[in-house]
Amino acid sequence: MSYGEIPLWDSRVDEEPFALPVPKKTTLEILPEEFRRALSPERFIVEESYPPHDEEANAAFEEWVGSDGTQRLLNTEESYWGHTDQQSSAETLVGSTEGSTKAYLQPGGKRDSHYLRPVFRIFLAGAACLLLLALGVGVWAVTKRGEETSSSSATTLSSADAYARTIILISLDGFRASYLNRNLTPALAQLAADGIHAKTMQPVFPSITFPNHYSIVTGLYPESHGIVANVFYDPEKDDTFVYVDPASNGNGQWWGGEPIWVTAIKQSHRSAACMWPGSEAAIQDIRPTYWFKYNHTMPLFDRAEKILEWLEKPLEERPSVLTMYIPDVDSAGHWAGVDSKEVNDSLVRVDQAIEHLLQGLEERNLTGKVNLMVVSDHGMTNSSKDRIVFLDDYINLNDVTILENKPLVMLYPNEGNATEGILEALTKGSKENGRFKVWRREDAPAEYHYSHSSRIGPIVAIPENGWVFAVRSTYDPTKPFQPIGLHGYNITHPDMQSIFIASGPAFRPSKEPIPTFLNLELYNLMCRIMDLAPAPNNGTRGWMEEFEKRWLAPGW
Known part of the structure; x- marks a missing residue:
C-alpha cells in the first residue's frame, strides 16, 4: 500500500496551517509585546541556562511520580488510533537481540567550559x-x-564536503504541531522556510515518549521493537520495564530492533547521542560512539554546544549521526496546560537553543553543509477533573492489577480465567459511558499495530481525547488536578500531531508542506541520506519513493 492510501485525520477549522515567515526577523521583533518586556538582553548570552524545572517544580515532580521514580506509574506519554500499512514482524523482532549488562563509564558527563564569546x-x-x-x-x-x-x-570550505551526509536529529518532546502557529519560534520558522516541513507528523501507538522516540530511530512499531509503553510488564522475563529506572533503560536486553546509531556504527560510521531515549543501553552490544546519561539540569545551550563540540572532532573521530533530546515543552505542557504562559515560555527557550545551534553552525561555516532535522514525538491536550472515567464503577479492582501509562491502562486479571468477565464488564461500561474504548490485546484494531507482543497487557483501555481514568477509592477531588496536559490519545487527532522540519544539502527546499506521515518513516530517510543499508523495519517503500521524487535534493 502506498502512503497516499492511508486515511489521515483532517485538520480542524481552528487549526490553521503553519505559515512560513516573510522576511527574517529577530527573535525580539517577532515576539508579542508581553514576551518582549519579559526578555532581557542577558537571555541571549551564550552562557545563559534554562533548567527544565526549578527546585519547587522538582519537588512537586518527585512527589507526583514517587521519590524512587516507580511508586506511581503515572507517565503521561502515550497515544491512540493507528496507521495501516505493512504487517509487522514482532514475533521475530521483539527480544531477538541480547545486549550487554556490564557497567560502562559515562563519557561526556562532566560539564565543559563554554565556548569563547x-x-x-x-x-x-x-x-x-x-x-x-x-x-x-x-x-x-x-x-x-x-x-x-x-x-x-578545523572546519573550512575545503573540508565541508565531508559533512554532507551528516545528520543532526533533535527532538522537542511534547511539541504539538499547532504550537508553530504562535509566532514564538522564529528560528524554527526560518529553518522551515530555508528547507522543508510537514503539515504534521503522526506518532505511533501509543504516542508516549519512549515508544515514539525509539520508533523514530528504528523505523519499527512498538509491538516490533518491544518498547510498548513507558512502563510495561514482560511475562517472559517476569520483570517490569520502568522508563525512569536506569536498570531498565540502560539494559540493552529490553530494546529490540536496530536504532540508527547502531546501524551507522555497524557500517563504519560514528554516532553521538545527547540523552536520546535508548541511547544509554548497549543494544546489540553497541552504544553510540559518544553518549551520556539523561540529566534534566543540563542547560539547553550546553546541549547545543555539545553537538557543536562533536562536529569539531577530527574527521576520523567525528560522528555522522547526532541526536539530541529536549523535554522542556513537554514538562511545561503537563504541569500548566497547552494554553499556559509556561508553555509559551518553554517555546521561546527551546527556539533560542535552536537559534544558538544554528549560529554555531554558521560560525563554523557549516550552514547548509550538514542536515538538520527537528522533530517531536507527540502533541499535547488539556484534561480536567470534569473528564474522569472511574474504572471501579465497572469492575472490581480486587480482580485486576492495573499498569498505568496515563491515559492508557493495561489490565492484568489476577486469575487467568477472569479475563472474559472483566473484558465483558468494561465493554459494557464503554458503551454506557461512551468516553473510552477497551479491547483484548489480540483483538486490537489492525491499524494500531499493537497486538503482536506479550509485553502488551491482556486488556488495553484508553479514554477519549482529554479524558483520564481514575479509581474512586484513591481519588481526592480536593487536591489540585495534575497533570493538566496529557497525550496518549487517538494518534490521528490534531492535538496529538507532532512536527517535522528539516534543512540541509540532502533536502530540496519547498514552501509547500509535506503531507502528514508516520514518524517511523524517518529511519529509512536517515539511512538514505547517510548511504546506509537499513535494518529490517516497518517503513513503507511508497513513502520513501515519493520523498525521493519530491523533497530529496537532485543528484542525492
Missing part, C-alpha cells in the same frame, strides 16, 4: 587569518579554553 571569536579569526597569510599555513582551529588545539578539527 562571538566577539572574541571574531578577533581570534582575524588575527589567525593574518598569521596564516604570513606563514602560509593551510588550516587552523578555534578551540575552547582549556582544550588542546587540533588542526585536524
